[in-house]
Amino acid sequence: xxxxxxxxxxxxxxxxxxxxxxxxxxxxxxAPARLTQVSGKVLVKRSNGDDWIDAVEGMDxxxxxxxxxxxxxxxxxxxxxxxxxxxxxxxxxxxAETRFxxxxxxxxxxxxxxxxxxxFNEDNESxxxxxxxxxxRAGRRKIEFQ
Amino acid sequence: xxxxxxxxxxxxxLAGAPTGAGPPATTAAKITVAAGGGGGDGSAPSVTIVVxxxxxHVQNNNTPFVSVTPNDGKSQLVPPGARAELTGTPLRAPSxxxxxxxxxxxxxxxxxxxxxxxxxxxxxxxxxxxELEFQVDNGPPKLLKVQRTEYRLPPLxxxxxxxAVRSVxxxxxxxxxxxxxxxxxxxxxxxxQQGGGWK
Numbered sequence: 001x002x003x004x005x006x007x008x009x010x011x012x013x014x015x016x017x018x019x020x021x022x023x024x025x026x027x028x029x030x031a032p033a034r035l036t037q038v039s040g041k042v043l044v045k046r047s048n049g050d051d052w053i054d055a056v057e058g059m060d061x062x063x064x065x066x067x068x069x070x071x072x073x074x075x076x077x078x079x080x081x082x083x084x085x086x087x088x089x090x091x092x093x094x095x096a097e098t099r100f101x102x103x104x105x106x107x108x109x110x111x112x113x114x115x116x117x118x119x120f121n122e123d124n125e126s127x128x129x130x131x132x133x134x135x136x137r138a139g140r141r142k143i144e145f146q
Numbered sequence: 147x148x149x150x151x152x153x154x155x156x157x158x159x160l161a162g163a164p165t166g167a168g169p170p171a172t173t174a175a176k177i178t179v180a181a182g183g184g185g186g187d188g189s190a191p192s193v194t195i196v197v198x199x200x201x202x203h204v205q206n207n208n209t210p211f212v213s214v215t216p217n218d219g220k221s222q223l224v225p226p227g228a229r230a231e232l233t234g235t236p237l238r239a240p241s242x243x244x245x246x247x248x249x250x251x252x253x254x255x256x257x258x259x260x261x262x263x264x265x266x267x268x269x270x271x272x273x274x275x276x277e278l279e280f281q282v283d284n285g286p287p288k289l290l291k292v293q294r295t296e297y298r299l300p301p302l303x304x305x306x307x308x309x310a311v312r313s314v315x316x317x318x319x320x321x322x323x324x325x326x327x328x329x330x331x332x333x334x335x336x337x338x339q340q341g342g343g344w345k
Contacts, residue, residue, distance in 0.1 A: 134214055
């Protein structure tokens with residue numbers, strides 16, 4: 001216990017000596033997804049913005065952000081909790097809200113238009129996708145939703 | 147809406163018959179087994195989801211667990227190598243109830259404006275909330291999220307009030323239903339006593 005206390009103190013000192021993390025860093029740590037591959041014209045609309053901006057590889061994606069691919073374009077999104085989604089051309093997706101709302105099942109992604117391929121590399125990876133017509137849940141293991 | 151496996155279509159596909167051999171796709175989720183489904187090449191399991199032509203098409207490429215749930219239906223498993231089609235009705239726009247379109251609404255003025263006026267609309271299956279937008283004349287539009295199917299407007303200045311409502315569910319937004327009404331001050335009729343009687 002005492003050791004853990006000393007360890008905490010050391011970590012605190014190290015943190016104090018370095019640069020304080022910016023709000024952007026804090027946001028990056030919480031980002032549920034990241035754009036890892038972009039080809040062609042891909043646009044992102046932030047949840048708190050009105051404009052579509054050019055997507056760049058490595059861009060963090062937050063809840064309610066939207067991603068749109070143009071004709072001939074494509075993008076790959078890696079989810080922090082596992083799973084990779086590849087967007088085809090002329091697709092429009094939105095990242096789901098991460099906040100919990102009683103009585104409402106949350107999903108990871110909303111596909112409004114076009115094609116996405118969700119790939120699962122690890123055993124514990126799963127994804128839940130909403131579309132205008134329903135919800136798709138997929139993973140290597142059965143997911144229990146409450 | 148009913149979810150069912152169209153077993154006739156499954157058998158027909160396995161036998162190499164055309165996909166249209168089964169009963170008409172009147173159900174919300176139609177599950178069919180595709181001959182030679184993906185995933186057999188050692189690649190990571192995946193699922194392909196395509197939203198187009200008024201439906202959602204799902205292909206299970208050897209993922210152990212995939213389920214589909216129509217907006218107002220029951221979940222249905224999609225086995226590895228199988229396809230599913232969700233053809234449920236997309237989220238509808240709400241039917242606006244009150245006030246009527248182009249109605250002249252007369253309200254007693256208060257010191258804060260005219261009101262209150264209650265906007266109401268019919269509930270929509272599958273909607274988890276509604277987005278309401280209203281605007282008086284050329285003033286700034288106001289956008290609100292409402293969980294109920296009515297909203298009491300704050301006191302407003304007289305003028306033409308545009309209002310629009312759309313259904314929302316998990317980021318999916320319906321078309322928008324719009325109306326307007328004319329908000330007017332209800333003129334008070336004062337009875338003044340003149341001579342021996344009231345006028």
